Amino acid sequence: MSSEIGNKLKVSLFGESHGRGTGVVIDGFPSGIRIDDEKLLSFTARRRPGRDKTSTARREDDIPEVLSGILAGVTCGTPIAAVIKNTDQHSGDYKNISHEARPGHADYTGFVKYRGYNDVRGGGHFSARITAPLVFAGGLCLQYLEQRGIYIGAHLASVAGIKDEKFDPCRVTKEELLSPGHKKFPVIDDEAGEMMREEIEKARLDGDSVGGIVEVAATGLPAGLGSPIFDTVEGRLSYGYYGIPAVKGVSFGAGFGASAMRGSENNDEFYMEDEVVRTRTNNHGGILGGITSGMPVTAMIAFKPTPSISKPQNTVDYVENKDTVISIKGRHDPCVAVRAVPVVEAVTAVVLMDMLLEEGIF
Numbered sequence: 234m235s236s237e238i239g240n241k242l243k244v245s246l247f248g249e250s251h252g253r254g255t256g257v258v259i260d261g262f263p264s265g266i267r268i269d270d271e272k273l274l275s276f277t278a279r280r281r282p283g284r285d286k287t288s289t290a291r292r293e294d295d296i297p298e299v300l301s302g303i304l305a306g307v308t309c310g311t312p313i314a315a316v317i318k319n320t321d322q323h324s325g326d327y328k329n330i331s332h333e334a335r336p337g338h339a340d341y342t343g344f345v346k347y348r349g350y351n352d353v354r355g356g357g358h359f360s361a362r363i364t365a366p367l368v369f370a371g372g373l374c375l376q377y378l379e380q381r382g383i384y385i386g387a388h389l390a391s392v393a394g395i396k397d398e399k400f401d402p403c404r405v406t407k408e409e410l411l412s413p414g415h416k417k418f419p420v421i422d423d424e425a426g427e428m429m430r431e432e433i434e435k436a437r438l439d440g441d442s443v444g445g446i447v448e449v450a451a452t453g454l455p456a457g458l459g460s461p462i463f464d465t466v467e468g469r470l471s472y473g474y475y476g477i478p479a480v481k482g483v484s485f486g487a488g489f490g491a492s493a494m495r496g497s498e499n500n501d502e503f504y505m506e507d508e509v510v511r512t513r514t515n516n517h518g519g520i521l522g523g524i525t526s527g528m529p530v531t532a533m534i535a536f537k538p539t540p541s542i543s544k545p546q547n548t549v550d551y552v553e554n555k556d557t558v559i560s561i562k563g564r565h566d567p568c569v570a571v572r573a574v575p576v577v578e579a580v581t582a583v584v585l586m587d588m589l590l591e592e593g594i595f
């Protein structure tokens with residue numbers, strides 16, 4: 234089941250970019266959980282296109298229509314189903330590229346995989362439209378986790394090499410975690426954010442795109458979550474993150490940087506604080522042996538530049554089997570990492586809630 238994630242909390246996604254809509258079925262969500270509708274809608278709105286000029290010009294309200302599983306604002310315990318209708322699709326933009334492989338996109342591999350029967354319009358099932366119902370599911374999980382003192386927040390750690398500040402890896406507060414998400418452009422340092430926006434705009438005017446990195450952190454997790462060898466917290470989260478379109482790298486704590494350190498520098502010394510075991514630094518990103526240590530879980534998720542760019546590029550027509558040149562029309566995000574910030578939060582929430590339920594912690 235390639236479009237489903239989770240063991241105890243199963244989240245199953247469906248839909249295509251230019252079909253009637255996308256949606257999700259969530260099985261295993263506990264009963265009796267009060268859902269704040271306004272909060273849920275403002276979370277899903279953060280992923281919506283057209284909020285800022287750094288995103289695609291496609292306009293979608295992305296209001297989820299809940300079909301089942303929530304009654305009078307409280308979860309029933311039965312499967313929660315929701316659909317998000319597509320309202321602003323321009324399939325005509327894709328007519329001339331339907332057999333021309335967009336470099337960096339999944340047109341060619343999708344054609345091979347599905348023997349040409351997949352809906353290629355707007356990227357079909359490969360489109361980031363599929364992240365709309367994922368964010369809806371994540372929004373529910375975030376509320377469940379917050380009601381239990383677990384907070385998840387993310388921000389743009391870098392765009393085109395321009396860096397934001399980082400979360401304090403040991404002492405990030407709930408307010409610090411959630412603050413970037415309340416801004417139109419999700420960064421900690423607004424000056425760095427302005428420089429990022431300028432780079433994105435430059436790329437857009439050049440008919441090009443840029444990549445970026447999203448930093449995410451989760452606080453309030455108990456120590457002891459996760460199991461070696463393959464059900465590690467890193468493994469389970471990475472599995473979820475790599476489901477997000479355009480993700481090309483995931484690291485935890487000091488990540489690749491740890492390889493350049495000495496043990497004495499990388500090791501996080503333990504100490505006791507109010508009878509709780511803590512570490513003075515957090516190069517381990519809150520995970521040791523695949524198991525949470527009780528320190529914040531921190532990760533970096535790298536997004537490649539948007540594949541669809543209007544600059545002419547060499548490619549092939551995979552039906553005619555000939556070389557050709559493509560210039561991509563349509564409305565595309567010049568930097569997918571911007572709208573991916575709530576998607577990363579959503580995936581983090583879905584995976585951690587599933588693991589907590591599975592291990593009987595809640």
Ligand SMILES: Cc1cc2nc3c(=O)[nH]c(=O)nc-3n(C[C@H](O)[C@H](O)[C@H](O)COP(=O)(O)O)c2cc1C
Binds near residue numbers: 541566
């Ligand atoms: C929030 C978000 C928005 C995206 N918007 C676009 C877009 O406008 N145009 C595009 O070509 N790719 C976009 N992508 C990326 C493609 O969906 C992705 O690169 C493609 O499906 C191929 O998958 P891969 O990059 O994981 O190999 C977006 C990704 C995300 C997460």
